Amino acid sequence: xxxxxRNLGKWGLGTFERLGRGHIFLYHIxxxxxxxxARFGLLVQQMLxxxxxxxxxxxxxxxxxxxxxxxxxxxxxxxxxxxxxLGVVVALSLVRELGPVVASLLFAGRAGSALTAEIxxxxxxxxxxxxxxxxxxxxxxxxxxxFLAGFISLPLLATIFTAVGVIxxxxxxxxxxxxxxxxxxxxxxxxxxxxxxxxxxVIKSIVFGFVVTWIAVFxxxxxxxxxxxVSRATTRTVVxxxxxxxxxxxxxxALMFGNI
Amino acid sequence: MHNSKTVEILVGLFVALGIAALFMLAMKVxxxxxxxxxxxxxxxxxxxxIGGLKVRSPVTVAGVRVxxxxxxxxxxxxxxAVISMNIEGGYNTLPTDTSAxxxxxxxxxxxYVALEPGGDEKYLQQGGEVRLTQSAIVLEQVIGQFLYxxxxxxxx
Numbered sequence: 001x002x003x004x005x006r007n008l009g010k011w012g013l014g015t016f017e018r019l020g021r022g023h024i025f026l027y028h029i030x031x032x033x034x035x036x037x038a039r040f041g042l043l044v045q046q047m048l049x050x051x052x053x054x055x056x057x058x059x060x061x062x063x064x065x066x067x068x069x070x071x072x073x074x075x076x077x078x079x080x081x082x083x084x085x086l087g088v089v090v091a092l093s094l095v096r097e098l099g100p101v102v103a104s105l106l107f108a109g110r111a112g113s114a115l116t117a118e119i120x121x122x123x124x125x126x127x128x129x130x131x132x133x134x135x136x137x138x139x140x141x142x143x144x145x146x147f148l149a150g151f152i153s154l155p156l157l158a159t160i161f162t163a164v165g166v167i168x169x170x171x172x173x174x175x176x177x178x179x180x181x182x183x184x185x186x187x188x189x190x191x192x193x194x195x196x197x198x199x200x201x202v203i204k205s206i207v208f209g210f211v212v213t214w215i216a217v218f219x220x221x222x223x224x225x226x227x228x229x230v231s232r233a234t235t236r237t238v239v240x241x242x243x244x245x246x247x248x249x250x251x252x253x254a255l256m257f258g259n260i
Numbered sequence: 261m262h263n264s265k266t267v268e269i270l271v272g273l274f275v276a277l278g279i280a281a282l283f284m285l286a287m288k289v290x291x292x293x294x295x296x297x298x299x300x301x302x303x304x305x306x307x308x309x310i311g312g313l314k315v316r317s318p319v320t321v322a323g324v325r326v327x328x329x330x331x332x333x334x335x336x337x338x339x340x341a342v343i344s345m346n347i348e349g350g351y352n353t354l355p356t357d358t359s360a361x362x363x364x365x366x367x368x369x370x371x372y373v374a375l376e377p378g379g380d381e382k383y384l385q386q387g388g389e390v391r392l393t394q395s396a397i398v399l400e401q402v403i404g405q406f407l408y409x410x411x412x413x414x415x416x
Binding site for chain 1: 264267268270271273274275277278279280281282284285286288289290291316318325
């Protein structure tokens with residue numbers, strides 16, 4: 001009985017300790033950001049591996065998500081004779097929800113796991129301690145550029161996802177199912193508001209970008225420096241950041257659109 | 261590792277693509293291209309019943325959208341709804357005896373305010389009020405009245 005309570009306490013303390021370490025780590029990253037801006041090449045290098053190389057999966061999934069929305073939306077709306085509103089359905093669901101959320105989930109799987117594995121492997125092969133020996137701060141040299149790159153890339157990727165998704169919906173709705181071209185765009189323009197819908201979607205993706213990259217670099221930096229530890233950290237990155245994205249999405253949606 | 265010039269070009273393209281996507285969303289998907297909120301002016305109207313009118317519902321003249329509802333208020337003394345309409349700056353020749361009605365687009369569509377210009381030579385200014393208003397038609401009331409009159413007719 002005592003041991004159960006003791007384990008519970010140990011678990012709680014461990015969780016809070018990790019949480020605290022995560023925030024101190026975040027503080028160190030943020031103070032390291034001016035140093036990154038001074039060495040722009042590091043950031044560009046990371047933008048390539050985090051952002052540009054995620055572009056393919058984002059564009060392809062965005063297109064397919066848009067096409068599926070077009071098909072499903074059409075099948076539902078045609079029962080009410082409201083297939084003219086297909087553009088609104090596709091655009092609003094992509095702009096408000098699917099764009100930021102799906103892009104973040106894909107980003108966590110594609111780039112977040114790679115970040116964790118890379119940093120974790122650097123730690124377990126003692127490259128990070130090596131840097132410290134040479135009086136190079138690994139947080140400034142390794143972590144902060146990756147964090148900033150992810151933070152900048154995800155909003156861009158989410159925006160691209162949304163735009164490609166709308167084009168996918170257009171392709172299916174207008175191209176294949178024969179919704180009127182003018183009604184598709186004009187209804188969309190009448191119902192989608194720039195500051196309320198599109199900017200809120202962008203704000204969501206900025207928040208997700210922050211959280212996902214933070215989790216990814218922290219898990220990598222904090223991992224147990226063995227091969228098993230790295231693999232666990234990579235798994236945790238994907239699981240925790242997906243959960244964080246979905247949970248935060250509900251909170252943000254409630255704040256932005258929920259009238260709560 | 262890639263050559264640093266290629267890296268920079270690829271990243272530059274990526275950022276440009278992201279900005280282009282945002283631009284496309286702004287211009288093609290949202291109403292930013294058609295709606296300019298800066299130089300518009302606000303006019304008010306009082307209704308007994310606004311039905312399902314909402315903030316951001318369209319305001320039209322002759323079926324053309326000229327603005328949006330910017331605010332809906334309730335007057336505590338007259339028990340009327342006071343709506344503020346933000347009319348785009350280009351449409352500044354609405355006469356002062358313009359009338360406003362609340363209509364529904366289609367049978368179940370959203371409600372909007374239709375303005376009917378009068379013949380006065382003075383124009384509505386910022387803060388002006390539309391005096392002639394016609395309330396929303398509430399479908400339940402119409403059906404109720406219809407059933408009632410049917411029942412009355414059946415008695416004879």
